[in-house]
Amino acid sequence: MKKALKVLAVAAAIAVSGGVAASAEALKVGVAAEPYPPFTAPDASGKWEGWEVEFMNAMCAEAKLECVLTPVAWDGIIPALTSKKIDMIISSMSITDERLKTIDFSDKYYNTPTGIIGTKGVEMNSSPEGLKGKTLGVQVSTVHQAYAAKHFAPAGVEVKEYQTQDEANNDLAAGRLDAVQADAIALKAFLATDQGKECCEYKGDVAEDVAVIGPGVGVGLRKGETELKDKINAAIKAIRDNGTYDTFSKKYFDFDIYGG
The missing domain is CATH 3.40.190.10 (Periplasmic binding protein-like II)
Structure with missing residues (x-):
């Protein structure tokens, strides 16, 4: 993010x-x-x-x-x-x-859309099926935490919660996560940093759920x-x-x- x-x-x-x-x-x-x-x-x-x-x-x-x-x-x-x-x-x-x-x-x-970034070169996409068996980081008390709990956790994705988005991004860069969900613009800002360019890539937007993410x-x-x-x-x-x-x-x- x-x-x-x-x-x-x-x-x-x-x-x-x-x-x-x-x-x-x-x-x-x-x-x-x-x-x-x-x-x-x-x-x-x-x-x-x-x-x-x-x-x-x-x-x-x-x-x-x-x-x-x-x-x-x-x-x-x-x-x-x-x-x-x-x-x-x-x-x-x-x-x-x-x-x-x-x-x-x-x-x-x-x-703006909600998106997923993940480890560069690792095959995955932004769907629950595409992340099955992987670990996804989200920030606590956000719509992303709620979305992951509703859509990803039931599909076999391990959801890990962080106090800040920086912590999630850092764990992804360090290889302790497979992917991170957040606002697409903020994720792309991270990918533009030296750290983000080296480790990660955009995997796609998540499917819409206005009831969770809002308008x-x-x-x-x-x-x-x-x-x-x-x-x-x-x-x-x-x-x-x-x-x-x-x-x-x-x-x-x-x-x-x-x-x-």
Whole structure:
């Protein structure tokens, strides 16, 4: 899902506007503390960058919201939202029926396929039959974990769970896994690294299952915050309509990440 980057310790929230101190009215935007390029990752100085950071900046500016990027461990990011430690989640979180039991979502802001990468030169494909007898790595608390449990485990695939996608990718590169499932774009970003080029190759997209993977990625929000949700939905539509979304997206992708 991502190239191998070490998680940098972030002791304080980083303002979306470039590191300025947050005011009392600023909204804390939760992002997974684990790097997830090309969507989010800290640079050498600790400043977060990537496509999703640019989306956040554009969306908050359009909605006239003061937003502060706040790294949170992925497996605790929904509890952080519901307990009001953060005010929204912008962290490649797929909209699913299971999550909608606990939180709300904005309209989608991107949608990309789910894929499988595996050891270079080893014959396998992205179907349950193609991975039978092999070991598949997934990140915990993700739609990929849920998908693997539903489709791959019953077909005789050993599913191994990891706290971060980096850990799964590293184990694949080291030969401790046969394959990894994650978002196709993030997997291809890993394959573009020196480590990924040497070890691994793309094996294909998995079969669609909207009930598990969802219709796309949305901004996570607390239940009942209708006014904020309306502002965010209007801002997403506006940056799509006025070209801002396409302008920053073209720096990262040569296709429409918004998806069908």
